[in-house]
Amino acid sequence: MVTPMAQNTHVDAVVVGSGAAGALVAAKLAAKGKKVVILESGRSVKSEDMISSDINARSLHWGGGMAELALTSPVTIRTYFSSGSQTGGTAAHHYAAWFRLHDEDFHMKSTFGQGNDWPIGYADLRPYYDRIQEEVGMAGDAKAEVWRPPGAPYPMPGLPTFQAAQVLKRGFDKLGLRTAPLPVAINTQQYKDRPACLYDGWCDAGCPIGALANPQWIYLREAFAHKATLLNDARVTRVLTTANGKHATGVEYVDATGTKHVQNADLVVLAALTQTPRIMFNSATSAHPNGLSNRNGMVGKYILVHPTLNVYGLFEDETDPYQGVSIGLMVSQDDYEKDPKKGYLASYQWLLAPAVKPNGLNGLAGSRPDIYGAALDPWMKRAAKHFSYIQMVGEMIARPENRIEISSDKDEFGLPISRLTIAFSDNERALYNHASTVGKSILNAAAATEVWTSPFVNQHFMGGTIMGSDPGTSVTDSYGITHEVPNVMIAGNTLFPTSAGVNPTFTTHAVALRGVEHVLAHWPA
Amino acid sequence: MDRRHLLQAGVASLAVAAAVPFSLFDPREARAQGMPFKVLSPDEVTTIEAVNGAFASLSPDAQHAVIEALRTGTIKPWDSSGGVAAPVFYGMMRNDGVDVVYGSVEGFKNLDIPYMPHIMPKATW
Numbered sequence: 001m002v003t004p005m006a007q008n009t010h011v012d013a014v015v016v017g018s019g020a021a022g023a024l025v026a027a028k029l030a031a032k033g034k035k036v037v038i039l040e041s042g043r044s045v046k047s048e049d050m051i052s053s054d055i056n057a058r059s060l061h062w063g064g065g066m067a068e069l070a071l072t073s074p075v076t077i078r079t080y081f082s083s084g085s086q087t088g089g090t091a092a093h094h095y096a097a098w099f100r101l102h103d104e105d106f107h108m109k110s111t112f113g114q115g116n117d118w119p120i121g122y123a124d125l126r127p128y129y130d131r132i133q134e135e136v137g138m139a140g141d142a143k144a145e146v147w148r149p150p151g152a153p154y155p156m157p158g159l160p161t162f163q164a165a166q167v168l169k170r171g172f173d174k175l176g177l178r179t180a181p182l183p184v185a186i187n188t189q190q191y192k193d194r195p196a197c198l199y200d201g202w203c204d205a206g207c208p209i210g211a212l213a214n215p216q217w218i219y220l221r222e223a224f225a226h227k228a229t230l231l232n233d234a235r236v237t238r239v240l241t242t243a244n245g246k247h248a249t250g251v252e253y254v255d256a257t258g259t260k261h262v263q264n265a266d267l268v269v270l271a272a273l274t275q276t277p278r279i280m281f282n283s284a285t286s287a288h289p290n291g292l293s294n295r296n297g298m299v300g301k302y303i304l305v306h307p308t309l310n311v312y313g314l315f316e317d318e319t320d321p322y323q324g325v326s327i328g329l330m331v332s333q334d335d336y337e338k339d340p341k342k343g344y345l346a347s348y349q350w351l352l353a354p355a356v357k358p359n360g361l362n363g364l365a366g367s368r369p370d371i372y373g374a375a376l377d378p379w380m381k382r383a384a385k386h387f388s389y390i391q392m393v394g395e396m397i398a399r400p401e402n403r404i405e406i407s408s409d410k411d412e413f414g415l416p417i418s419r420l421t422i423a424f425s426d427n428e429r430a431l432y433n434h435a436s437t438v439g440k441s442i443l444n445a446a447a448a449t450e451v452w453t454s455p456f457v458n459q460h461f462m463g464g465t466i467m468g469s470d471p472g473t474s475v476t477d478s479y480g481i482t483h484e485v486p487n488v489m490i491a492g493n494t495l496f497p498t499s500a501g502v503n504p505t506f507t508t509h510a511v512a513l514r515g516v517e518h519v520l521a522h523w524p525a
Numbered sequence: 526m527d528r529r530h531l532l533q534a535g536v537a538s539l540a541v542a543a544a545v546p547f548s549l550f551d552p553r554e555a556r557a558q559g560m561p562f563k564v565l566s567p568d569e570v571t572t573i574e575a576v577n578g579a580f581a582s583l584s585p586d587a588q589h590a591v592i593e594a595l596r597t598g599t600i601k602p603w604d605s606s607g608g609v610a611a612p613v614f615y616g617m618m619r620n621d622g623v624d625v626v627y628g629s630v631e632g633f634k635n636l637d638i639p640y641m642p643h644i645m646p647k648a649t650w
Contacts, residue, residue: 052642054628200641208643322638358636359620359628372592372619380627384636 005252005260011035014251014265016236016279019089020505021492021512022271023219028516029267030226037263038223039234039253041275042085045092047216050206054360057205060084060093069274070407070419077305077422081361082460083274087232088206088215090273090461091505095203095327096185096212097351098138098506100129100149104338105347105500108398112338112345115398116302116497119469119478122149128510136213136509137191140183147333148183156188160199164319164353164388165329171446172332172352182331182351185213185506201355203326204362212325231255236275237415238283238292239268239488245287248488251279254413266524270465271491271512274404277464278418281406291406293484298475300404303420304462304499307346307394307428311439312367312387313448319388321364324355327503328391335438336501338395344430346395347501350439353388367454390442392435393459395501397427404464424456432456460504462496480515487525491515625649 012034015026022038030036045060061081071078084090103122108115130152139156142148158181161169172179186203187196187210197211210217220230233256240249240262250264270276277300283292291299328351336347358364364383365371371379407419436453443451468474471483474497480490491512493504500507519525555562562570580588594600595615603611626632629649633640 048644051644051646052640053646055624056646198641198643200643202641202643205643320638322633323641357628358632358638359623363623363627365623365627366620369616369619370596372596373589381636384638 005262008037008261008263010250010264011037012265013037013267013269014039014263015269015271015491016251017041017089017271017273017275017492018087018215018220018230019084019271019273019492020091020094020215020219020508022089022269023091023215023223024509024512025269025271025489025491025516026228027219027222027226028513029520030223030228032520033226034267036223036226036228037265038220038228038230039236039251039263040087040089040230040232041235041272042087042089042232044232045086045088045206045216047206047208047210050092050208052200052202052205054205054357054363057093057202057360060086060206069278069404070409070417072419072421076424077458079274079305079420079458079461082305087230088220091215093204093206094214094505095325095354095503096214096505097327097503098133098183098185098509099331099349099502100151101125101500101502101507102147102149102336102347105498108338108498112340114345116466116468118497119467119474124478125507125510125514126151128513129506132506132509132513136185136218137187137194138183138185139181139188141181144178144180145183145331145333146178146180147336154183156191158182159184159186159188159325159329161329162199162320162324162353163317164321164324167315167317167319168313168352168388168390168442168446169330171442171444171448172350174445175442177332177334177350177442179330179332179352182328184325184327186325187211197325199323199325199355201323201326201357203355204360234261235413236272236279237413238279239270239485240264241283241285241287241292241485243287245285246485248485258413266487267519268488269491270488273461273492273494274418274420274464276490276492276494277404278406278416280465281418282415288484293475293482293488295484296472298466298473300418300464301400301402302398302463302466302497303402303404303422304396304398304460304496305422305458306460306499306501306503307348307392307396307424307431308454308457308459309392309394309432309435309439310367310389310454310457311392311436311443312389312452312454313443313446314383314450315386315388315446315448317447318385319353320385321353321356321387322358322384324353326355326362328352328354333502342434344427344434345397346427346431348392348394348431348435349501350442351391351393354391356387356389358384368452390439392432392439393501393503394428394431394435396458396499397425398463398466398498399425402463429456460493460499462493462499462504465490465494466497467495468497478514479518480511481519481525489515489519489525
C-alpha cells in the first residue's frame with residue numbers, strides 16, 4: 001500500500017540503479033560538482049556483508065527486481081543468475097571478466113544482414129576502454145591475446161596459471177588453439193589503494209577486500225567521496241515529465257515503508273537493467289501514450305543473453321578447483337570470427353578453469369545432477385581435487401520478438417510488472433552443438449578421464465532500450481539520450497544493440513563513461 | 526510448505542546420503558528425543574512423517590527408482606499444476622541437501638579442501 005507523497009529536495013541528477021553503469025555515471029556527475037541522488041530498489045549490501053559462502057552468493061543473484069520480471073512459458077532462458085537487486089546491482093557479484101568488443105561486433109546488420117548495428121564503432125569506444133582500464137586497474141597480457149583489438153597494454157600482469165588452467169591448456173595446445181591470461185578487473189598486485197587478489201575463489205559471493213572492481217570499491221566509493229547520496233529500498237515507479245512530454249522533471253519512487261516520494265532533478269538517468277523498460281512503460285502519459293520515449297514501440301525490444309555451455313572434466317592430475325577466481329584463469333578467442341559458413345552466425349570464446357566450490361549453481365555437485373545418494377560422496381571427494389571445466393560464452397542474434405512487455409500482473413504497490421518473452425533460435429542451437437563438439441575434443445586432448453557437458457544455459461542480460469543512429473528503430477542515441485526526452489539518459493547493458501560473444505561489463509563501463517561525459521559537456525540537457 | 530522445513534526434516538537427505546555427521550532429525554527422531562516443534566506446523570509434521578515413512582519402507586532399489594523417476598520427470602502420478610515439475614523438485618531437494626552436507630566449513634573439511642573465506646559465515650546456513 002502506498003501512502004501520500006513526500007517531496008524531496010531538488011537535485012541536479014537522479015540516477016536509478018547503483019550497478020556498474022549507474023555507479024559510474026553518478027561518480028562522474030558528482031565529481032563535476034553535480035548534486036546526485038542514487039535510487040536503488042534493492043537492499044543495502046556493503047563490503048562487510050559479502051560473506052564467503054555460496055548461500056550468500058545466491059542471495060546476491062535472486063530476488064528484488066527480478067521477481068518483478070515474469071517469464072513466459074515454456075521457460076528456456078532464465079535471467080536470475082545475471083541479475084542482482086542490491087547496492088552495486090548485478091556488478092556486486094560480477095566476476096570481472098572485462099573484454100573489449102571486436103570491431104566486427106559493431107556491424108552485424110550491415111555486414112551480415114542480421115541483428116543490429118551499433119551507432120558507434122570500436123574506434124569510438126577505444127579511448128574509453130583505455131581510460132577505464134587505467135582508472136580501475138586491469139590484469140592481462142595484451143600480447144598473448146593475439147585476437148585483442150588495439151588498445152593500451154594492461155597496467156597489471158595477467159592472472160597466475162594454477163594447475164587447473166595448466167591441465168586444460170594442454171588440450172588447447174594439442175588442438176592448436178591459442179590461450180592467454182583472462183583479462184580481468186581483478187588486481188594481480190596492489191593497484192592504487194586496493195590490494196592484490198588472494199585467489200580464494202569466492203568472487204561469486206562478492207569481493208569484500210577490493211581486489212575485484214565491484215561498484216562498492218570503485219565508482220560508488222568515488223560517488224560518495226563527491227557527496228553523492230544512495231538510497232536503498234527506493235523503487236522508482238515512473239519518470240515524471242512536463243505536460244508536453246518534452247522534458248523530464250524527476251522521478252517518483254516508493255520507499256520501504258510504502259511512502260511515495262517525488263525526486264525532482266534536471267537529469268534523469270535510468271540504469272536499472274531489467275527494470276529500465278518497465279519504468280519507461282509505467283511512465284506513460286498523454287504525451288507518451290506507449291510509455292516514455294516509445295512512440296516507435298522500440299522500448300523492450302531486442303532482449304539479449306549470452307548462450308553458454310560448460311564442458312566439464314575429471315583428470316588424473318590434481319587440479320585443486322576450489323582456488324583461483326570465479327571467472328577462470330585463461331581465455332581463447334581463436335574461433336571468435338563471425339562467418340556464416342561455419343553453420344551458425346555468432347562469435348564465441350572459451351574461458352578456462354573457473355574456481356569451483358562444492359555447492360551452488362556453479363558448484364561441483366551441480367555439474368552432475370544425475371549422481372545422488374551413496375554414489376555422491378565418493379564422487380565429490382574425487383571432484384574436489386581433480387575437476388575443472390571450460391565455459392563457452394557465445395553470441396545471440398538480436399531479434400525484436402525477444403522482448404519485455406508490461407504485464408497485467410501487479411506488484412505490492414499496484415504497479416504493473418513486466419514480462420519477458422525470449423527464446424533461442426536454430427542459430428544459437430547450432431552454436432551450442434558446435435561448441436559442445438569442440439569443447440569435448442579439447443577436454444579429451446587435455447587427457448580428461450571423464451568428459452560431460454552442461455545443458456544449453458545462458459548468462460548476462462542486454463538490450464531492451466537499444467541505442468541507434470535511426471530514431472525510428474532505436475530508443476536512444478549513441479550516448480544513451482532518449483530520442484524524445486533529451487534530459488533522460490539510459491545507462492547500462494540495455495543500450496546494447498547486439499550481444500557480441502564476450503562478457504559485457506567492460507563495455508558497460510566504456511559506454512557509460514562516453515555517455516556521461518557527453519551529458520556533462522552539454523549541461524543542462 | 527517451505528522446502529527447507531522438508532530438508533531439515535530429512536527428506537532431502539534421501540538424495541544426499543553422505544557420510545557426514547549432522548544433527549538433522551526427522552519428526553519421529555525429534556519426538557523420540559523430546560524436542561518441541563518450533564518451526565513445523567502439525568500438518569507439516571504429519572506430511573513429513575508420512576513421506577519419510579513411505580519412502581523408508583521401500584527397498585534400496587525401489588528408493589533409487591523413485592529418485593530416478595523424480596529426476597527424469599517420469600514419476601507417476603505427479604501433479605505439478607499447483608507447484609513445480611518433478612525434476613525441479615528433485616533439483617531443489619538435492620541442491621539443498623548438497624548445501625547442508627558440503628556447503629559449510631565442515632563440508633569442505635570432509636572433502637579435504639580448505640574453506641579459505643574472505644569473511645567467515647557466522648552460521649552454517
